[in-house]
Amino acid sequence: MNTLIYWFRQDLRLHDQPALARALQHARATGAALLPVCCVPPDTPTPYGFARVGPHRRAFEAQTRAALAARLRALGSDLLILAGAAAQVLPRLAAATGATQIWCEAIRAPWEAAEEAALARAGLKLECHWHSSLLDPADLPFEPEAVPTVFTAFRQAVEGAGVRPAPPLPTPDQIPGWEGGAEQRWCGQPWPAWQARWAAQGLVLDTPAPVPCPPAHPHSLFPYAHPACQGGEAAAQAHWETYLARGLPHSYKATRNQVMGFEASSKLSPWLATGALSPRWAWARLQDFEARHGASASSYWLWFELLWRDHFRWLHWRHGAALYRARGLSERPLPTSGPDQDQAFARWCQGATGEALVDAGMRELAATGFLSNRLRQIVASYLIHDLGGDWRAGAAWFEAQLVDFDVYSNQGNWLYIAGRGTDPRGGRRFDPLRQGREHDPDGRYRARWGAT
Structure with a gap:
């Protein structure tokens, strides 16, 4: 039986899944078996010296993958979760299964587009469909x-x-190539046997190693450790x-x-x-x-x-x-970096700038992986317009910390605040003192996060 790989990226669901629906349609028309796969790349440091994915985001994404695997098992299918960058592990998986096609979501951001290009260079045919x-x-x-x-x-x-x-499209009711029952089978063979075969070939299965979930903070706006907020x-x-x-x-x-x-x-x-x-x-x-x-x-x-x-x-x-250049879409000159910029950025990350509302927001972000939209704007503005910091460093810190990191929105919002995106007013500065009077008039928020 021919094999078709469906590579889950930032589309970890079964309901309203246009790319998956097209892959299923193609699999049924050609008599192919569909193998759902997700890759967990190794964490890599950013140019600013911290991990690209922090503990909150890592735990929430692990919850989401586990939930997707459970949904697939309920259909008699399963999710193969591989540890490693997609450009390295998917060609090896394709060779092991005889697959020549990979279907996936299209993501128009540089790092994600580079993944697609690397797979194409490896000789794989990608069917990428936009649906986010x-x-x-x-x-x-x-x-x-x-x-x-x-x-x-x-x-x-x-x-x-x-x-x-x-x-929205309905949830599929069957994945071609799978048989349910007490022991799930893919392409006529027990699923555990396939997993053991791939592990023997050096494909590292990520499933047995659960990612620890930090305990829920009592003041979290999004307590993802609780069942109601899990991935x-x-x-x-x-x-x-x-x-x-x-x-x-x-x-x-x-x-x-x-x-x-x-x-x-x-x-x-x-x-x-x-x-x-x-x-x-x-x-x-x-x-x-x-x-x-x-x-x-x-x-x-x-x-x-x-x-x-x-x-x-x-x-x-x-x-x-172009959205990732230091100047973004703007032709304005770049600000001159001061000698204290690295230290100022570190103080901002740690919530130790001395500006109470900003520090409270940064402490909340580090403790919980979440921050209200208003506080995101305030702390971003402070880094850029008050500390003279690099907006790209701030965007990278948010990428690492936020449980709701979205590459499109994160980049767009930071550009907007910096005045290097599409804001017709050339950037937004939020006065933290005024913002504190308007949004935390009694100081409860600042007191809650230890910045009075």
Whole structure:
């Protein structure tokens, strides 16, 4: 039986999975067996001296992979989790299984695009399909390469053309090549035997080594150690149904900038970032909510935020690696680095700048892997505009720390604050004193995180 590999990347779910649906369709049409695979690359240091993936993100992603494996096993299938960079382990797996095709999600960011290029150089045929956005590229009123660079123009064009997301796809009910039962079999042989064969060939299986989960912090805005906030599509969908059932879309706009409170914002970002939740599915459930309970300016704001998320994706489509240059998309000269910049960056990471609100935010981020959107803007602004720090270093620190790291949104937001992206105002500076008066008037947040 021919083998087709489906490589899960940042799309760790089974519901509304267009790339997987196409791979399944091709497998059934050609009589191929489909092997679901996920790769866990070794951690590599950033140019700034810290690990690319910190403990919070590592644990949450491990939860998500485990949840996906369980969902696949419920279909009589399974997930092969390999330790190693995709460019190294997938060609060896393809050789061991006789596979010549790999199907996967397309990711238009430099590091991820380099993975795809390396696999192509290894002689593998990749079928990469875009499906991380709310809107489909074919439905946009412009070519993705010509996306308006300013968000307002983008939103007005989309809304003016009446563009809406396509309905989400159903979860598949079978994976070709698999047989369920007491002992799962793939291509007619027991699954454990296949795993043992691949291990003997030097393909390191990551499944037996669970990633330790740091204990939940009592003040975490997203306590991913608790079952309700763990990684995976079941927890994601249950959370969104609860959010809707409590009528919270009608208060979202008024509370979204609060720096404390689990229900102040939607908390969809961790599950969206790993792909455990489809934005189209979340939008469809929100539409059902509005049909029953009425639409409001507040529930509209959830659409507004999902469009922001999309815009950062289309900007990557249009500008690619230019978004990762020191100057970004700006022609303005780079700031001169001061002699204390490295020390200032270290103090910022440690929450030891002496600016109470900034330090509180950075301590929360390190302790929990999560931070409210308002605090993300404040601490980013402080690094760039008050400390004269390198925005790319800040973006890398967020990448390591955040459980909801999303390559598109993280890069886009840091560029926006730095004034090196598409902000028509040339950057945003948030005065921490004013922000403290507005968003922490009684000092409770600063006291909570030990920065008074």
